[in-house]
Amino acid sequence: MRDRTNALLAAASRAPVIPVVSLDDVGFAPVLASTLVHAGLPVIEVTLRTPHALDVIRAIARQVPDAYLVAGTITAPSQIGEAVDAGARALVTPGTSARLAEALASAPVPALPGCASVSEALALMEHGFSFVKAFPASVVGGPAFLKAVHGPLPSLRFCPTGGITAANAGDYLACPNVVCVGGTWITPKDALAARDVAAIRTLAEAAAALPRAAGAAGAAASGTSVG
Numbered sequence: 001m002r003d004r005t006n007a008l009l010a011a012a013s014r015a016p017v018i019p020v021v022s023l024d025d026v027g028f029a030p031v032l033a034s035t036l037v038h039a040g041l042p043v044i045e046v047t048l049r050t051p052h053a054l055d056v057i058r059a060i061a062r063q064v065p066d067a068y069l070v071a072g073t074i075t076a077p078s079q080i081g082e083a084v085d086a087g088a089r090a091l092v093t094p095g096t097s098a099r100l101a102e103a104l105a106s107a108p109v110p111a112l113p114g115c116a117s118v119s120e121a122l123a124l125m126e127h128g129f130s131f132v133k134a135f136p137a138s139v140v141g142g143p144a145f146l147k148a149v150h151g152p153l154p155s156l157r158f159c160p161t162g163g164i165t166a167a168n169a170g171d172y173l174a175c176p177n178v179v180c181v182g183g184t185w186i187t188p189k190d191a192l193a194a195r196d197v198a199a200i201r202t203l204a205e206a207a208a209a210l211p212r213a214a215g216a217a218g219a220a221a222s223g224t225s226v227g
Contacts, residue, residue, distance in 0.1 A: 001105060001128040008090050008110035009131055011043050011068045012159060012180045016173055017207040018043045019186040020072060020161060024050040028195050030063035032187065037066050039201050040208030045092055045182060047072040048079060054086040061087025070112070077103035084109055092182075094135050096120070101127045112159060116140045118149060121156060131157045131179065137172065138163025146175040153177075166206065173212045183207070 012018065019041055023029055029046075036044055044067050046057050053071075060067055071083035072092040080103055083091060089109055093100060096113040104111035105127050114133040115121045117140065124132050134146060137160035141148070146158055160172050161182030172181045186207050191199045 004110040005129070005131055008112060009157070009179060011090070012112075012131070014068075015041050015043060015208050016180050016210040016212050017041060017169065017186065018045050018070065018159065018161075018180055018182040019204065019207075020045045020047060020182045020184045021056075021187050021192075022047045022049045022053075022184070023056050023187075023192060024052045025192065025195075026052055026055045026059050028192070029056040029059045031195070031197065032192070032200065033060040033064040033067045033069075035197050035201050036186070036204050037064060039204035041186070041204050042066060043068040043070060043180075045070040045072040046088075048083070049073050054082060057083065057086040057088055074100075074104075074111075076100065080104070080107050092133055094133075096124060098123070101129075105129070118153070121149065121153060125153070125156065130155060131159070133182070134158045134160040134162075136162030137181075138168075142168075143171045143175050146172070146177060150175070150177045166203070169207070169210055173210055176213050178213065180212075 019036055033044055057069055060069055069088050070090040070092055071088035074091045074093045091111040093114045104113055112133045113124050113129055114135045115124055157177050157179050159180050159182055164181050164183045165185050169181050172178055186203045187200055
């Protein structure tokens with residue numbers, strides 16, 4: 001578990017933002033992924049919210065090997081094998097039942113399990129997870145929640161998602177326990193529908209340049225606590 005978590009932390013520390021992509025356009029998927037990678041966002045979450053999401057993951061995995069592909073919206077153990085077979089190198093959940101946590105803990109790739117409270121975070125820590133997703137971040141308390149959790153749980157690190165935008169991402173990244181944030185603002189629906197590579201590149205480059213809390217990325221990559 002520790003080696004897999006450290007691998008995910010090392011990947012997540014490469015950029016301040018993980019683009020969260022819901023895409024059904026398999027033909028555009030490799031172009032989109034290449035654009036994000038070259039703009040400085042190598043870790044890409046593809047949510048399993050569209051009929052052809054697994055095909056999108058397959059296309060990116062085959063054609064854009066530099067992308068660190070994460071399968072998002074994993075809600076059942078049965079999806080783990082499907083996502084890994086498609087080419088996902090990590091898994092993300094919106095929330096995590098005990099059954100799902102057990103399956104993720106024994107999965108062949110790293111996982112970023114979702115939680116929305118301190119109790120849920122503690123339950124995930126009991127399963128061996130030290131890097132988790134806070135979701136929906138803006139609803140559960142935003143940066144204030146994350147800063148408050150850092151006191152009693154200083155070794156736990158987060159990737160908050162949900163309600164994060166270009167305007168407030170910096171507030172989350174300033175938290176000492178935040179490695180990166182996830183967001184959909186980099187790949188808005190209208191830009192995806194129009195295959196507007198230039199617009200997506202501009203948003204991605206701006207996201208890649210966002211600053212993080214001093215020491216957060218380095219501590220994440222080395223597996224040490226922050227603060």
